[in-house]
Amino acid sequence: MIHFKNIDLAPYLIPIIVFAFLCLFFGNSYRRRVIKLLKNDYGLDLVKMSLLSQTRRRLRYLSLLLAIGTLCFCLLRPQGKEISQEKESSSRSILFLVDISKSMNVRDMNEQSRLEYSKWWAKKLMNDIPGDRFGLITFSRIANIECPLTSEPDMVLLYLSDLNSSLLPGGGTNIAAALDHAQKQFKENERDSRVVVLLSDGETDGNKWRESLEALQKKKIPVNVISLGDPKREGLVLNEKGHPIRNSKGDYVMSLSDTSTLKQIADETGGTYIPWDPEDPLNSGHSTIESLIRELEFDESKKENVKVRDELYLFFLPLAIFLITIRLWLSESKKASQASQLISFLCILFLSNQINAQAQLPPQLPSPQAKPKVSPEEIKKKIDSIESTISAQVDELEAYRRALAIEQQLHEHPEAIAEHLEKLYQTAAKHPELKMAAQSNLNAFKHKQALAAEPGKQSQELQTVIDQYIDLLSDYPTSTKLQENLDLALQQKQKVDQDQEQNKDQQNKDQQNKDQQNKDQQNKDQQNKDQQNKDQQNKDQQNKDQQNKDQQNKKVDPNEQQSDDPQKSQPKQQEQNEMTEAEANAAFQDELKRQQQLRDLIRRNREQRNKRQHFNPEQDK
Known part of the structure; x- marks a missing residue:
């Protein structure tokens, strides 16, 4: 029966295994959803276009999970049956x-x-x-x-x-x-x-x-x-x-x-x-x-009996190391047969004795810095001096050597040497043994130029480089360097596109914020203006109400009202028309009262005149 000495670690190790499994599961699920989305929306079957093997990827996942599980099992320190041993004391x-x-x-x-x-x-x-x-x-x-x-x-x-x-x-x-x-x-x-x-x-x-x-x-x-x-x-x-x-x-x-x-x-x-x-x-x-x-x-x-157990983790630890080694050694790229790999290796070894360098691309170039300007005449003199150190006869191998020498010594001026390098590499590509190396080096040089280009042109130039890598891989499918450079270019293009998309989203966001701020400012100004107009109207209305109130409180003389003619009453009617509805009703009631008073006054005056017309002096006496 297996005995675990560090069984107390089990509550901590089980979540580690579960977490690793979930990470691989959801990562693979997300990758499948992306591939399915691209296939349905854009018609791109990345499974067929990819240079990676699905079976090898699954084997890598499986080896990683088994290695993690085996290491956790070893940490529990499994032990075998308890035995008694004599120990010197x-x-x-x-x-x-x-x-x-x-x-x-x-x-x-x-x-x-x-x-x-x-x-x-x-x-x-x-x-x-x-x-x-x-x-x-x-x-x-x-x-x-x-x-x-x-x-x-x-x-x-x-x-x-x-x-x-x-x-x-x-x-x-x-x-x-x-x-x-x-x-x-x-x-x-x-x-x-x-x-x-x-x-x-x-x-x-x-x-x-x-x-x-x-x-x-x-x-x-x-x-x-x-x-x-x-x-x-x-x-x-x-x-x-x-x-x-x-x-x-x-x-x-x-x-x-x-x-x-x-x-x-x-x-x-x-x-x-x-x-x-x-x-x-x-x-x-x-x-x-x-x-x-x-x-x-x-x-x-002197000896004493001591009970000990066999350590079993020593048998599982090499298995975990073996699984990790498989994970690191097994590549996801589609490989040719072992025989073709051996032949390719021998050919590359043979060519390496004749060619001084192979096409390699650094993982990432540093950001371009300000360089001192050099005139085209000076660069041309340097190119001539480099070519003069090499044999005057220009054949394919000589052109390849000159291109390598110029690229190594004048790599700080890629724009000035681009045209000359392209001619030399194209000349060297005519030789069947130098064709792959020349085209690879030329494309690698263009790759460097694409990375050093302006941010707005990087994506387009990288796409051109990717197309050239794909054409080269169709002629040399077993070249691991071309596969690595292609994968690197794809990653760089994806990063450049993401950066551009982020910059575009940020610009749109900034513009939206700016427009929103302007709109909020306009609304605020309009509200202030409306408030000012409203305050002014209220103030005018208050002044007008005060004037009407003063006019109403003013005492009226009946004799003066009787002598008023219709022409004098017209300004009063105009003032009354300018009143508000509530004030107009109040003024109308007041006017009715005045008219009633006037009628009563006229009636009394008439009665007095009638009495005077029928006056009898003798009766009065």
Whole structure:
């Protein structure tokens, strides 16, 4: 049964495989849609026109997916059946007892804490004595076996790196519990040469440690003590975060190394006591402890049974490399048979001994820069000087050599040498062995000119170059250089067309934005103008209303109204016509009232005249 050691990586590797498959699937689907669209809309069957093989493309896709899947399978680290093997083991067992109480956070050991110094001390001893068995026990108020005795030092180093004063609850330094755990560990390895290395500042809880020493003394297990801290100066106790600790009274807690207790432990068990000397901090005692351990019995013939598994990923990794190699080696271009490939290779090798250069095109020319102007007379002199260095007899091979020399030395002036190069290459193309190279070089030169042309003419000139490449490929279908140059020209033309289309779209967009801005400005001006006219009309209307109101509030004299003639009433009627509808109604009502008043006044005047006409003086008297 296959066992995966890194099965935890499966949730991360499966999405990678799925993502790679989806990328290839959607990429191929998009390509098929484009080909179908071009065939339906423009009648272009790119599958038949293309020089690429569909079968080879599918094989490349398949090899890539299989390679990714195989690599992910190897990362899971598959293993075979578990078997038991005998492995050579050391006969020396070294057990570290490390104090991790709060007092070990005092920084009085070369500007580092006592705990950090003890971790460094244990790591250095393990590096100096490779091949032995090591174990780790930590203690404060209680003791704990962090790592039992093992022949794999990397595991012990891992636990050492993670030690801090918060691993065990409570405070205090219970050395007795640590010594009891050490005795239990050594019971399983009675035949080994056993050593205990105690790293502590010695602030113990009572004298319980004396009882624990008796068992170690009977088994003759020495306890080598590394005293930590300055015994002459108290240090400020910190917590695991580096903050000072206060007692119940609110005072800072101080710690002083108890060297007397540690020295007694070492003396009573026959071990070595290494004190901390602030005046000689470089004397860590490693050499002393190392020499004592090396003097112990070391049996190289001791063996132990270890269960191991066969690594199966070593069989799948070459398969993944093989699939990647197939992916890189397999080309999508349609190749001729192996025999024709061999013949073509031999012909090219034979011609290469006679021809100094082959038609090659750089992947991309840099943008044209400003060049110093050279007169045609100077260029003609240079061409004559180049031709004079070659044989005077101009045949096909000589014309080819001259064309190559001129193109190499005067490539900075393509426009000036274009006509001369074309004549020389056409002359060289008359030779059957030089025809392909001459035409290819001439087309490559035109390709360079097309790339250096003005942006508006690049697409048209590249199309001409592409047509010439297609004509050459119809005569030389096995030429890989022509296929590469054709593919490069197609890509460059596509990029140029895309850039032109983007520029055109950007120009249209800018023009639309400009037109929209002008339209918005016109609308805004028209709105302002309409608002001004409206405000002016409202103002005039208000003035007119005020005038009408003043006219209405003006008191009217009845005698003056009676004496008014029709000619004087005409201006009033004109003013009334100019009023608004609402004001006209109000004015009409007022006019009715005036006319009624006038009629009443006329009626009273008439009655008075009638009374005067019938006046009788005697009756009145």
